[in-house]
Amino acid sequence: MAVRKNQATLTAKEKRDFVNAVLELKRAGGYDDFVSTHDSFIKSDSDDGPRTAHHAPSFLPWHRRFLLQFEQALQGVNPDVTLPYWDWTADRTPTASLWGSDFLGGDGRRSDGQVTTGAFAFSGGKWPLKVSPDNRTFLRRAMGRGVAELPTRAEVNSVLALPDYDAAPWNGSSEGFRNNLEGWRGVNLHNRVHVWVGGLMLTGMSPNDPVFWLHHCFVDKLWAEWQSRHPGQGYLPADSTDNVVALGDAMKPWNDTTPADMLDHTGHYTYDTGF
Amino acid sequence: MSESSRGSDLTRRRMLQGAAVALTAAAGTALIGLTGPTDRPAAAAGLAGSDEFDEVYQGRRIQGRPVTDGAAAGHHHGGGYAVLIDGRPLHMMRNSDGTWISVVNHYQTFTTPRGLARAAVNELQGATLV
Numbered sequence: 259m260a261v262r263k264n265q266a267t268l269t270a271k272e273k274r275d276f277v278n279a280v281l282e283l284k285r286a287g288g289y290d291d292f293v294s295t296h297d298s299f300i301k302s303d304s305d306d307g308p309r310t311a312h313h314a315p316s317f318l319p320w321h322r323r324f325l326l327q328f329e330q331a332l333q334g335v336n337p338d339v340t341l342p343y344w345d346w347t348a349d350r351t352p353t354a355s356l357w358g359s360d361f362l363g364g365d366g367r368r369s370d371g372q373v374t375t376g377a378f379a380f381s382g383g384k385w386p387l388k389v390s391p392d393n394r395t396f397l398r399r400a401m402g403r404g405v406a407e408l409p410t411r412a413e414v415n416s417v418l419a420l421p422d423y424d425a426a427p428w429n430g431s432s433e434g435f436r437n438n439l440e441g442w443r444g445v446n447l448h449n450r451v452h453v454w455v456g457g458l459m460l461t462g463m464s465p466n467d468p469v470f471w472l473h474h475c476f477v478d479k480l481w482a483e484w485q486s487r488h489p490g491q492g493y494l495p496a497d498s499t500d501n502v503v504a505l506g507d508a509m510k511p512w513n514d515t516t517p518a519d520m521l522d523h524t525g526h527y528t529y530d531t532g533f
Numbered sequence: 534m535s536e537s538s539r540g541s542d543l544t545r546r547r548m549l550q551g552a553a554v555a556l557t558a559a560a561g562t563a564l565i566g567l568t569g570p571t572d573r574p575a576a577a578a579g580l581a582g583s584d585e586f587d588e589v590y591q592g593r594r595i596q597g598r599p600v601t602d603g604a605a606a607g608h609h610h611g612g613g614y615a616v617l618i619d620g621r622p623l624h625m626m627r628n629s630d631g632t633w634i635s636v637v638n639h640y641q642t643f644t645t646p647r648g649l650a651r652a653a654v655n656e657l658q659g660a661t662l663v
Contacts, residue, residue: 305629452640
């Protein structure tokens with residue numbers, strides 16, 4: 259069984275294997291399909307229309323399925339690789355080892371936001387952006403400038419304490435765990451992390467920054483944690499509801515996976531620890 | 534300096550309700566059908582005082598206008614509004630609480646389309662929307 263680990267605990271070889279698998283997927287052409295898929299859902303998901311991947315109850319199962327597909331693509335390159343997660347309540351500064359030149363590279367430079375260290379720096383020639391909101395082709399970050407602080411452990415615990423998975427009107431104005439985790443309401447967890455990293459992570463093409471996967475892996479872990487703390491609660495809505503994906507509805511773009519299929523991750527992978 | 538004093542064209546013509554005109558973007562890349570204030574009451578109320586703008590911000594021309602749903606730009610669903618940066622459309626949408634997000638600033642919300650457009654200009658740092 260694959261074990262997803264905290265990135266802070268990875269060995270040098272594990273970091274190298276992950277980075278090299280990502281680079282190979284990019285070189286072979288598969289990586290940018292993930293960027294395009296994410297962007298197409300960003301552009302079509304809205305509070306008052308059909309919504310699947312964002313502003314919606316299926317935010318969590320959709321991204322779980324999306325991450326599984328990505329992890330399987332990496333494993334096609336190197337079967338030893340699993341997605342690491344970034345616990346941003348613990349590793350909260352631009353000097354964390356996550357951003358080292360042996361892993362994801364560091365913050366963007368002041369002049370133009372360009373990441374200049376690590377394997378994803380434009381100068382290395384292996385990470386040209388193909389799907390971008392504008393005509394720049396280099397990875398950008400601007401850590402801590404859009405918002406000063408990453409979410410704290412206490413804030414995460416306050417969201418994990420919410421008993422209901424989601425609530426009508428099933429969008430960005432909902433009460434409940436999902437929307438407080440996604441971040442359109444409340445202390446703002448997931449959205450805030452995108453803004454804290456800045457650059458491409460601010461955009462609909464956020465998977466251009468490999469930290470997208472480590473961030474969403476932690477979000478996925480928090481969903482699993484919420485499930486373990488609220489065993490009597492389940493995915494909502496259970497029944498067919500306009501514009502959103504109910505428990506037994508197939509999710510686009512796969513059309514073969516429902517939220518119900520994604521509730522138990524342990525058939526696919528486990529996490530190294532609880533939160 | 535007020536928000537509007539930088540504007541290069543501060544006319545706030547009210548289009549006749551129901552009349553549609555076409556705004557041809559500078560490079561001819563976008564055709565967006567324009568009407569007067571949107572017929573959706575909530576949206577109209579939220580846009581009061583900021584429903585149109587045309588200004589130069591950080592050297593970039595930013596324009597914002599209400600549009601009919603299903604206008605030529607196609608993907609401007611939900612908001613009834615379009616923003617151009619140097620003539621190119623910024624993909625944007627309106628949230629149920631009246632705030633705005635764009636493809637450039639997707640994970641943070643802005644209270645007005647003008648604020649959204651200025652934030653996109655700040656992020657673009659001179660780059661061109663594609």
